[in-house]
Amino acid sequence: MVVHNPNNWHWIDRNCLPWSKDYFNEKVVDTAFENEQYRFVLSSVDSVTGDCDVTQRKGKVLCIYDMKLSFSVNGEIKGSEEEQLVKATISIPEFVHDQDEDDYVFEISADEKKAEIRKYFVPLLKEKLLKFQGDLLEAHAQEVQHSTS
Template sequence: MSNWKNVNNWHWVDKNCLPWAKNYFQDKFIGMQVESAGHTVSISGMDECTGDVEICQRKGKIITIYDVAVKYSWKGVAADGTEAAGTLQYFEVAHDVEADEMEFKVTVKEEDTLKRTLRDIVKKELVPLVTGQLVQFRTDLVQAHGTDVHIPADQLGQAAPARESTPVAK
């Protein structure tokens, strides 16, 4: 018996995964923290997540198509107890953007020398952790939703038997 849903995984199938991605971007990043020279900075919240996230299948291949912008709030405490806060924004997290091509912006509220130090820790130490997890996003997306659009080979079944032709009456 053949697989009637999508014979040999040939036809285009897609699934919107933006709601899942929003949860992913919260769960994986909020609480991410680094310490440096007695200073601590961490991601405290997700302010926005917009764009598109889809997982697709065509001709037996799983394809990820996504382009999102995310903006996080961060908080920091300097070694002397001074607190700071700001934002970390990624403008384009996309299926065709490599880690070293990701553009981001780090801001700090009420900037002064010590708060600028905390902002620099976010840039130099927290951003590489976030970027690394953003690179992992594609793999996690496929792992979480790949079977929703792609039928594993062992479940495809057999092709339908060929039908015998019937002689045409003359």
């Protein structure tokens, strides 16, 4: 048997951007916040661009990603006689593998209730985004390493 990568020493990359798009559609779409005043729901993933790779070098599995994300949010303002709908876009210009939770920037474009979306909905979205790195590694670590036994 010929071993092309003994002890997983050489650098191996796997492009995971297509997987990332599917991941956000599966895990983030339909994220919702509701209270007696508002209801906000992430209705679609508008774009996922940039780089997302799982790599392996010298036996260590890492992920490296730098993406720009954009989501559509629909909502409603409750308690009025006439139904008031809210439409918004949330963009994350830099979603990066070595970013601290407090460094996320959420750019919100909304016809109204921008502050409420930031206060109530963004924390739920951030919670889901924080799971991405672990899920990415779990899904692809075995694909970049060869069995050494």
